[in-house]
Amino acid sequence: MSTREQALWTRTRLGRCGPPLDLLTARFDKHVYAPHAHDEYTIGVCVGGSELIDYRGGHIRTGPGSIVVLAPGEMHTGGPGTTTDGYAYRALYAAPTLLTEGAGLPHFREPLLDDPELAAALLSAHSELSVCPDPLETESRLPWLLTALACRHSTARVPTCVIPGAEAVARAVRDRLADELVAPPSLADLAADLGLSRYQLLRAFRATMGVPPYAWLAQYRVGRARGLLESGLRPSEVAALVGFADQAHLTRWFRRVLGVTPAAYRNSVQDAHR
Numbered sequence: 001m002s003t004r005e006q007a008l009w010t011r012t013r014l015g016r017c018g019p020p021l022d023l024l025t026a027r028f029d030k031h032v033y034a035p036h037a038h039d040e041y042t043i044g045v046c047v048g049g050s051e052l053i054d055y056r057g058g059h060i061r062t063g064p065g066s067i068v069v070l071a072p073g074e075m076h077t078g079g080p081g082t083t084t085d086g087y088a089y090r091a092l093y094a095a096p097t098l099l100t101e102g103a104g105l106p107h108f109r110e111p112l113l114d115d116p117e118l119a120a121a122l123l124s125a126h127s128e129l130s131v132c133p134d135p136l137e138t139e140s141r142l143p144w145l146l147t148a149l150a151c152r153h154s155t156a157r158v159p160t161c162v163i164p165g166a167e168a169v170a171r172a173v174r175d176r177l178a179d180e181l182v183a184p185p186s187l188a189d190l191a192a193d194l195g196l197s198r199y200q201l202l203r204a205f206r207a208t209m210g211v212p213p214y215a216w217l218a219q220y221r222v223g224r225a226r227g228l229l230e231s232g233l234r235p236s237e238v239a240a241l242v243g244f245a246d247q248a249h250l251t252r253w254f255r256r257v258l259g260v261t262p263a264a265y266r267n268s269v270q271d272a273h274r
Contacts, residue, residue: 004027004028004029004086005027005028005029005030005031006025006026006027006028007024007025007026007027007028008024008025008026008130009022009023009024010022010023010024010025010129010130010133011023011133012129012133012134012135012138013133013135013138014098014135014138014139014142014143014186014188015135015136015138015139015185015186015187015188015189016135016136016183016184016185016186017186018135018139018186018188019095021092021093021094021095021098021138021142022092022093023090023091023092023093023126023129023130023133024090024091024092024093025090025126025130026088026089026090026091027048027086027087027088028080028086028087028088029080029086030080030086031079031080032077032078032079032080033076033077033078033079034077035054035075035076035077036075036076036077037072037073037074037075037076038070038072038073038093039072039073039095040072040093040094040095040096041069041070041071041072041093041094041095041096041098041099042068042069042070042091042092042093043067043068043069043070043091043092043093043094043122043146043149044062044067044068044070044089044090044091044092045065045066045067045068045089045090045091045119045122045123045126046062046063046064046065046066046068046087046088046089047064047088047089047090047123048064048085048086048087048088048089049064049080049081049082049085049086049087049088050062050063050080050081050082050085050087051078051079051080051081051087051089052078052079052080052081053068053070053076053077053078053111054076054077054078055070055074055076055111056074056111060111060112061081061112062081062087062089062112065114065116065119066112066113066114066119067112067113067114067115067118067119067122067149068089068111068112068113069108069111069113069149069153070111071107071108072096090122090123090126090127090130092122092126092142094142094146098142098143098146099146099147099149099150099154099156100150100156101143101147101197101198101199104155104156105156106150106154106155106156107154107155107156108153108154109154109155110153113153115152115153118145118148118149118152121145121148122145122149125141125142125145129141129142132245132248132249132252134214134245134249135186136177136184136186136187136213136214136217137214137218139186139187139188139198139214140187140202140212140213140214140215141212141214143198143199143202144199144202144212147199163196163200163203163204163207165204166203166204166207166208167204167208169194169196169201169204169205169208170204170205170207170208170209171208172190172194173187173190173194173201173204173205173213174205174209174216176190177213177216177217177220178217178220181217181220181221181224181242181243182240182241182242182243183243184217184243187201187202187213217243218253218256218257219253219257221242221243221244221250221253222242222250222253222254222257222258224241224242225238225239225241225242225244225250225254225262226258226265228241228242229262229265229266229269230266230269232266232270234266235247235250235251235261235262235263235266238250238262247262250262
């Protein structure tokens with residue numbers, strides 16, 4: 001495969017011991033897919049060029065920013081939409097249950113969707129999870145976005161509702177995540193313990209805390225990391241102790257929360273102590 005014909009698969013999980021979910025980042029000039037189908041929903045966002053997809057007896061032509069949703073079991077092909085530009089896209093392969101939390105199985109009458117806000121959110125999640133496929137982040141972000149996709153563009157509708165006892169739910173989830181920060185439980189397990197769907201748990205947590213569970217836990221981990229760095233431990237040691245996948249994962253969140261790298265922070269507080 002040439003440098004212009006690239007496909008990268010990343011596998012992440014929905015929770016530490018949860019089911020897998022595959023992410024694809026592809027860039028092709030000439031590649032044409034043979035007719036095939038997937039067991040999952042194929043949800044893709046075009047990021048460059050144009051792809052021509054044969055689907056349900058017709059043709060779909062993508063453009064940058066367009067979302068494509070292909071149903072499980074539906075035969076389709078794909079190839080360059082022009083002879084010059086090729087096509088590039090990011091896709092995820094979601095089990096039907098991920099789009100049915102709180103609703104019935106969705107049917108998308110139109111496979112090609114124009115929703116810039118949702119496309120941007122899907123691309124952001126896909127990009128970040130492809131680099132660091134954190135299970136809790138995957139479980140916090142993708143089911144939420146897929147439910148939004150089903151609600152906005154399919155026959156399924158999740159009713160807007162207030163979750164009874166949302167603050168108590170959020171506190172219970174927060175405390176479990178803090179207690180088990182190195183190996184946090186899955187949101188599906190937490191939701192089952194509380195008698196809720198995962199979507200209801202996410203809704204209650206976001207409404208109360210203002211951020212999804214993975215973001216809250218990352219900030220909590222950064223707080224714990226600060227104390228360990230101040231004690232003299234190296235960032236590579238601290239990352240594992242507070243539950244980050246590696247030093248790069250720690251650095252990404254440390255900079256987001258505090259604006260500096262863990263190494264720079266450690267050096268500054270060590271200099272102050274001296």
